[in-house]
Amino acid sequence: MASFTHTEPGAITMETASIVHQVKLPSGLPTDEDFEVTELPLPAVADGFVAVATTIISVDPYMRPRMGAWKGAKTPPTVFGGGSIGKVTESKAEGFSEGDLVIGMWGWADRAVCKAENIRKLGPHALAVPSSALNLYGSNGLTAYMGVEQIMKPKEGETVYVSGGAGSVGAVVGMLTKRRQNNITLIGSAGSASKLEYMLSIGYDEVFNYKEETVPAALKRLAPKGIDCYFDNVGGDTALAAVHKMNSGGRIAVCGAIHVYNAKNMYRKIGSKILFGSPFEIGLRKTIMMDFPLSIGKAYGGPQPEKTISLSGGRKITWKAFTVGAFYVSKEGREAEIKIAEWVKDGSLPNAGREDVVKGSLKDLPRTFARMLSGGNNGKQVLELV
Ligand SMILES: NC(=O)c1ccc[n+]([C@@H]2O[C@H](COP(=O)([O-])OP(=O)(O)OC[C@H]3O[C@@H](n4cnc5c(N)ncnc54)[C@H](OP(=O)(O)O)[C@@H]3O)[C@@H](O)[C@H]2O)c1
Numbered sequence: 501m502a503s504f505t506h507t508e509p510g511a512i513t514m515e516t517a518s519i520v521h522q523v524k525l526p527s528g529l530p531t532d533e534d535f536e537v538t539e540l541p542l543p544a545v546a547d548g549f550v551a552v553a554t555t556i557i558s559v560d561p562y563m564r565p566r567m568g569a570w571k572g573a574k575t576p577p578t579v580f581g582g583g584s585i586g587k588v589t590e591s592k593a594e595g596f597s598e599g600d601l602v603i604g605m606w607g608w609a610d611r612a613v614c615k616a617e618n619i620r621k622l623g624p625h626a627l628a629v630p631s632s633a634l635n636l637y638g639s640n641g642l643t644a645y646m647g648v649e650q651i652m653k654p655k656e657g658e659t660v661y662v663s664g665g666a667g668s669v670g671a672v673v674g675m676l677t678k679r680r681q682n683n684i685t686l687i688g689s690a691g692s693a694s695k696l697e698y699m700l701s702i703g704y705d706e707v708f709n710y711k712e713e714t715v716p717a718a719l720k721r722l723a724p725k726g727i728d729c730y731f732d733n734v735g736g737d738t739a740l741a742a743v744h745k746m747n748s749g750g751r752i753a754v755c756g757a758i759h760v761y762n763a764k765n766m767y768r769k770i771g772s773k774i775l776f777g778s779p780f781e782i783g784l785r786k787t788i789m790m791d792f793p794l795s796i797g798k799a800y801g802g803p804q805p806e807k808t809i810s811l812s813g814g815r816k817i818t819w820k821a822f823t824v825g826a827f828y829v830s831k832e833g834r835e836a837e838i839k840i841a842e843w844v845k846d847g848s849l850p851n852a853g854r855e856d857v858v859k860g861s862l863k864d865l866p867r868t869f870a871r872m873l874s875g876g877n878n879g880k881q882v883l884e885l886v
Contacts, residue, residue, distance in 0.1 A: 515542040520608035520862050522580045525568040528762050529873060534567070535580065535866045543613045550596045551613050552586035552606070558634045559869050559881040564761040565797075581608030581865075583639065585622070585630050596621070603633045608865050610885060625841035629853070635668055635880040636844070636853035637837050643824040644672035645836045647753035648680065651820050652729035659685040659723050661742055663710075664733030666695035668880035669755060671702055672852055673731045678703040679848040687722050689715065689738070691875045698878070702851050715741035726750075732792065735759045739788045746811065752819035757793035762873060780812065795821030802826065854879030859886045 516539040526534045545551045560582060584607065588600040593616030596602070604619035606612035626633035635641060647669075654660050660677050664670040665688025677686055688704040690696060696707040708718040715738050719727065726747040732739050735757030743752070787809060795804050799821045806820045827833045843849045856877040858868045865883055872881040 513542050513544050515611075516540060517542050517609050517611040518862055519610075520580045520865055522567055522578050529870045530564065530567065530866055531870065532863075532866045537862050542611060545590045545592050545613055547592050548616055549613050550588055550593050550602070550616055550619060551590040552602055552604070552611065552619070553589050554584050554586040554606070554610050554612070554885055555601075556585040556631050556634070557581065557608055557865065557883045557885065558583040559865065559872055559883060561756060561758050561761060561873065563869065564873055579607050579609070583634050584609075584612075585633060586612070601627065601630055603638070608862060610862060623837060623841075625837075625844075629855075631855055631857065631880070631882045631884075632853050634882060635855060636672065636840060639824045639828050640668045640880060641672055641840050641853075642828055642833055642836055643669050643755060644676055645840065646822055646824060646827055647731050647755055648673055648676040649836075651753040651822065652677075652731060652751045654680060654684050654729045656681050656683045658728035659687065659725060659747075660729040660731070661687045661689075661719065661723065661727045661745075662704075662731040662733070663689050663715075663738045663742070664756070664758065665704060665707070666690040666699050666878075667733060668854075670731070670733055671699070671854060671879070672849075674699065674704050675702055675849045675852050677729075679843060685723070687719075687727075689718065694878065698854070710738065716744070719745045729753075731755060733758060735792050736789060739792060740785060743784060743788060743809070743811070743817070746815065746817045748813075748815040748817070750815075750817040752817065754792050754796060754819055754821040757796060758873070760789075760793055784809070784811075792819075792821060796823065799823040800825065856881050858883045861885065 518537050519540055521536050521538055522534060523536045524534045563582060582605055585603050588596050588598055588602060591597055601622045602619045603622060604614050606614055622630060622633045626637045654677050662670050662673050665674055674686055674688055677684060686704050687706045688699040689708050689710045691711050696709055699707045706722040719741055723745055727742060727745045728747050728750050730742040730752045732752060732754050733756045736759035798804055800823050804821045806818050808816055808818050810816055844852055856879045860883055868883050
């Protein structure tokens with residue numbers, strides 16, 4: 501983690517931080533054995549730096565491909581994790597005082613010394629529920645916003661399908677869609693009865709459990725007039741089924757591909773699937789199985805162009821793979837966060853921001869992570885350090 505590497509010679513203190521390292525490349529779902537909690541000396545707080553004590557740690561799907569399934573992943577051992585929230589314990593940086601709540605990418609650690617430019621104070625609307633800075637008022641809320649307001653832009657009378665529709669991102673996608681235009685048929689899929697119930701409670705019109713009914717069968721039943729917008733959290737065969745049902749002029753927001761994150765060898769698995777089907781089917785499979793997830797990977801390096809796919813019957817649809825990173829730190833991102841806060845306040849996003857808070861120690865993070873990847877979470881997964 502960039503913000504944890506302040507180690508000037510002679511500046512190390514007697515104090516330590518506990519930090520979760522990834523020590524192995526996982527095979528399938530990550531396990532406790534893939535991680536170790538290590539004590540490391542804390543650097544002294546120099547000018548321009550801030551010491552923080554972590555309170556809440558984010559546990560996200562994107563962390564899994566970074567463990568080694570994708571090209572370019574770091575070789576372990578590496579400091580693991582991403583976004584965290586903490587309280588300032590010492591500051592030698594302008595604008596930060598002891599007691600401030602801050603957010604930054606110092607990873608799965610109980611303490612850190614961060615460069616001031618790598619952290620920021622929680623915005624006013626996140627103060628009541630600090631974890632919301634990782635969720636609705638943070639990267640997940642903004643991810644949903646990008647997909648709905650910048651890519652899909654769903655219109656009156658259209659049909660919108662959201663895979664992973666009960667998750668942290670998916671639920672907000674559903675609510676933002678209905679806020680924009682109520683006269684939309686909103687379809688969502690998820691993997692448990694309680695998640696289907698939740699989706700209905702937040703405004704989805706039609707829901708299905710992808711573990712009990714195939715996606716093609718469900719979409720045939722629930723989207724007889726086709727799909728105009730698809731928000732893809734899953735990739736793979738789910739995306740393929742959605743693409744087949746797209747109407748001309750349809751838009752796809754390619755957000756994530758959790759379907760392949762735990763694949764033992766993503767490329768070989770995809771490769772074997774490419775062998776089946778007609779030439780058209782093979783081409784489409786290649787796009788959905790390979791180009792979608794690879795484009796998301798590329799999008800981490802910057803915005804990706806919108807692409808067009810021609811489907812049977814002269815249908816043309818567009819898709820855009822995107823990541824929230826650059827938007828999250830931009831002025832437009834801050835404005836979107838304020839808009840989301842206003843919509844929560846005026847009641848247009850009722851029940852937004854569901855969270856699954858596990859209370860525990862750093863040692864509980866690997867199993868919390870695996871539980872979330874297998875669908876055990878109900879809402880944004882975070883761990884509160886107690
Ligand atoms: N583009 C970006 O910048 C960005 C930012 C944030 C998140 N994302 C992506 O958005 C997606 C959702 O992330 P989130 O943070 O909101 O997580 P989440 O949906 O709250 O949690 C992950 C969920 O994925 C579902 N899942 C796991 N394996 C699956 C499979 N094989 N097929 C279908 N569903 C599966 C599980 O729910 P079920 O019970 O329904 O299986 C699990 O609860 C992920 O793909 C993530 O990488 C992208």
